[in-house]
Amino acid sequence: MSEHSTYTPGNAVEKWLDDRLPVVRFAKEHLMDFPTPKNLNYWWTFGAILVMCLGVQIVTGVILAMHYTPNVGMAFNSVEFIKRDVNGGRIIQATHAVGASMFFVALYIHIFRGLFYGSYKAPREIIWILGVLIFVLTMATAFMGYILPWGQMSFWGATVISNIFSAIPLVGENIKQLVLGGFAVGNPTLNRFFSLHYLLPFIIAAVVGLHIWALHVPGNNNPIGVEVKDSRDTVPFHPYYTMKDLFAMVLFMIPFAWFVFFAPDILGHPDNYIMANSMVTPAEIVPEWYLLPFYTILRAIDFNVLFIDSKLGGVIAMGGSMLMLLIVPWLDTSKVRSGSFRPMFKWFFALFVINFIGLMYLGAQPAEGIYVTLAKVCTAFYFIYFLVVLPVLSRIETPRPLPTSISESVLGKAHA
């Protein structure tokens, strides 16, 4: 899709620069002239929103690090100090904390968009795999960031999640000690998590660069999943999509701002307002909402399978639920890319979305009674969707006829 550059340096300075470091040419090709399908809907704007979110987190995070103290005796109070005494600190801290949630809202929409419109299918497998990598890195970063305020949930969340390492046979306990830097979560843990929480976003930014690079080789997928055939199917990225993305960003910032200004703590757990105490466990350990579906899968396995005990089993299931995404391009072999033209897929996809929300709900409920059973059912369906539904549907489903081109589908709609 990448057409030969039409950029001609406008003046002597640009010409001089272009012969040495062609950044202006790069920007022109990839951010302005880049031919983009003209039928992208608003689900596609979340890519740009995510870039904005990452930017917001890095900027606010760098500022917060100027005032935060990563020491078990001072961390909790330094966060309060930021909120009360630092000029504008209340807003900056809230933007960072709420920003994490907003980041995940956009991230999940972006992923589900990809799952529905078959954005993972050839020739875009690498984009998808890099995306899954970004997702996992972002979860790790968010988790380590959540530890830093050193509240009760921070501390016990770290304890529960680091215990995942101790499930590894034979060397698990040693690996856990290596990760924590002690026998339990403590000052060395807080220090290294702070260091890594500062580092990882830059690694994420680098992988985002690769993600976009891999996107700009085959070009964007689009809602009908039919490849671009000629130049009439596309419009230049600027101003058409820059403006559309900007508009979407403004809309996205309305709920974002509402949370920041009116309810900055509503997305967190009140127990994190109690300073970490290694002698008392909160009644319920509830992670942040965006980790809940995977947390439910982790604790849904409360039985032994052969030589795998329940703890290792839960860890394998949780890891598997994320790694499952990596092989989606090879599980769904349907020739039709977009879910819009797949009558049966549509329903199973809807069920999958509901099931995912169900997993999220169950993660916040106590592990007893009906919730335990439901968690197992939802976990089972999560895996069945990928391992059974997708491969079988690809074989038995008859898709609706596809439009011959993007232009035809757009113009056809206009006439109807």
Add this chain to the structure above:
Amino acid sequence: MATQVEHSSTNRRDFLYVATGAVGAVGAAAVVWPLINQLNPDASTLALASIEFDVSAIPEGQSVTITWRGLPVFVRHRTAVEIEEAKAVPLSDLKDPETDEQRTKEGYEQWLVMIANCTHLGCIPVGESGDFDGWFCPCHGSHYDSAGRIRRGPAPKNLVVPPYEFVSDTLIQIG
């Protein structure tokens, strides 16, 4: 002369490639090792590895929680009923079979010393609760009996008994 060397099947250059690669790999490993090892528990953490504790202040039927290596440790003065219950359980009922004798010191059956972290994912179970007159972990619903053995729920193992011994009749040394 140069042509002769180039035509032989293995020449000096091949040797130099392999040798350089090998030295490079050893060098990289030597550099990586200290970078990983610094993550392990430091000297100040290891220094807290052993403590002594006087159990005489704990009346029968009560527990205290103390800290050892940054971990909470339960010390429970068990009642005769609890000891009876623990001994009466057949091993076949247990997920992680251990007798009550294996979990206490001979002659000191009333003292139960255990690391207070649930063996599932590390929460602290609540004492004197659960369905087996022992501990209950509210996080994911693991029930432990009066000897701290796992009876129901996702935890795979009994609560861990740390290495300890009675220095005197009332003084224990943990670690």
